[in-house]
Amino acid sequence: MKHSAAWEKEFAERFEERFDEFKWLYCEVYNNDLQAFYWLCGAMHEYYEKRGASLKKLDRERKKTPFWYSTNKLFGMMLYVDNFAGDLKGVKAKIDYIKESGINYLHLMPLLKSPKDRSDGGYAVADFKRVQPELGTMKDLEALTAECHKNDISVCLDFVMNHTSEDHAWAKAARAGDEEMRKRYFFFDNWDIPFQFERTVPQVFPTTAPGNFTELENGDIVMTTFYPYQWDLNYGNCVVFNDMVCNMLSLINRGIDIIRLDAVPYIWKELGTNCRNLPTVHKLVRMMRLVCEIVCPSVLLLGEVVMEPSKVAPYFGTKEKPECHMLYNVTTMASTWHTVATKDVRLLNRQMQQLSELPKDYVFLNYLRCHDDIGWGLDYDYLSSFGMSEVPHKKFLNDYFTGKFEGSPSRGELYNDDESLGDARLCGTAASLCGMETALEKEDKEALRQAIDCDVMLHAYMLTQSGIPVIYSGDEIAQLNDRGYHGDPDKKADSRYLHRGKFDWEKAERRHLQNSVEGAVYQAILTLERIRSQNEVFTASADFSVIDTVNDHVLGIRREYQGKRLYAFFNFSPQEQPAYFDGILSGTELVSGKKVRGLSETLKPYGFLWIRCE
Ligand code: GLC
Ligand code: GLC
Secondary structure, eight states, X not given: OHHHHHHHHHHHHHHXXXXXXXXXXXXXXXXXXXXXXXXXXXXXXXXXXXXXXXXXXXXXXXXXXXTTTSSSOXXXXXXXXXXXXXXHHHHXXXXXXXXXXXXXXXXXXXXXXXXXXXXXXXXXXXXXXXXXXXXXXXXXXXXXXXXXXXXXXXXXXXXXXXXXXXXXXXXXXXXXXXXXXXXXXXXXXXXXXXXXXXXXXXXSSTTTSOSSEEEOTTSOEEEOSXXXXXXXXXXXXXXXXXXXXXXXXXXXXXXXXXXXXXXXGGSOOOTTSOSSSOHHHHHHHHHHHHHHHHHOTTOEEEEOOOSOHHHHGGGGBOSSSBOOSEEEOHHHHHHHHHHHHHOOOXXXXXXXXXXXXXXXXXXXXXXXXXXXOBOOOXXXXXXXXXXXXXXXXXXXXXXXXXTOSTTOOOOOEEESOOTTTXXXXXXXXXXXXXXXXXXXXXXXXXXXXXXXXXXXXXXXXXXHSSSEEEEETTGGGTOOOOGGGGGOTTTTTOGGGGGOOOOOHHHXXXXXXXXXXXXXXXXXXXXXXXXXXXXXXXXXXXXXXXXXXXXXXXXXXXXXXXXXXXXXXXXXXXXXXXEEEEEEEEEEEXXXXXXXXXXXEEEOTTOEEEEEEO
């Protein structure tokens, strides 16, 4: 009794503190619909009551260190449950591997019920309350998150909020003519308004799913920004917001620590706009942040904003009114691959410089590869100062990474190659993009060495950045592309399946063999990860700046935290390169343990240095 009174008090305090702003925002977006607002408040309280005591304790714990995720201690991995271990129980059984790999942040890719032949990799949810039967049950999910927590692993899960599957109960009822349910989507009985939208709204999947609307068998037209079977939800309807918040909270209560807000820039639509990043999106995200701060304050929001930097940063909100806790460092990711192709670090230099000027409480999720394609969203204004222009440069990058370009060892495939725009994106695993597949096929030992060194150097660079590094499952054992999807009718049109192959446990077995490819990559990444977690200079809030290495092939970064300093250098070229320091350096290279003293060092092809200065 006493216990529950204490929990009530905590809730009431958090609620009262945020009530005015929450109500204000809600009334603004939903036309003063107080009845709907109080319904949501009641539902929030219910989800709080249902929230398990161990999760409430975690809320309390993390409140003491609100920036617990802003450190050098988190190392993430994202994986598909079925590819990695068949089902949720399988993942639980493989937790030793996850731990051995140094992972304490685990992103489980979409696992809710979704039609098998129309799932977009699970991003078309037919039931937010049920796990895809082949993967297990909600109980299995709870058991897995509990096991993760026992092992100090935080769990991230997607919340696919922009749309539902056409097989979701709401969509089925809407299709059958239920008026209330139709209002949850964007329904039209003729093409007038859809055509008006099409004039200003770009396409996400121009070749695999052209257009933003789909005509149903009875002539009704429904908005489908992504695939035709993913129906956009209408957040202008407060019932949609309320019910989706409840869906989110019910998932969170299964033990989810980080909610990935899938495709969040798209959730608000207005005629005459591009329907991306509209001001109301930020109000909705801010309300979701407030809901979490009230009901489950230990939970973090990770926004999926795959956009240029000026669109990304606003999703952090302001200091007083924060929105997302974390965002993807997407421009750095794309700029990194650009640098692999051009071997010229100037763009990356500039990108690092711009990041270094952002507030220290912006936490980025850093990654090299993920389940999606690489889109070439680069700073073309800057690149044009070297005479590179957008369309030909994208063509060069795509030629390079598909191995068409003379001398390129890369093995990617194009994604959504829209010839009219010259705008194709790219798929492939890190190892195949670095050239391992080609080298293995040709049995070229020297080329293989270089591909491994390139791959490891890229990981070292990712780990040098501020924020949370997240590895794409399989990259730690240098998994190659999987062309099997070409023969699968449900997948063959979507080249993202090239890098969504089954985790190769036979390859993983070789991770302990020093002279195997898998061992070389796995052990190197593990070593880097250990060094990173032991050295506070890698903490997310450290200062960092770019060093002019007087060599366009070598990127230099200086990090500093409470008097500790790190100088990091990355050679993006396949030749030996000198790197000049910005003065005399004296310190220890953290990987080799060698002492360094002087004005410069020679980096081996695709080599890197992490020099800690005393
Ligand atoms: C996200 C996912 C992507 C999916 C899309 C539609 O951006 O990352 O895989 O296709 O949303 O849900
Ligand atoms: C675009 C979208 C992103 C989605 C991706 C899928 O980049 O912005 O949300 O994940 O396409 O390819």
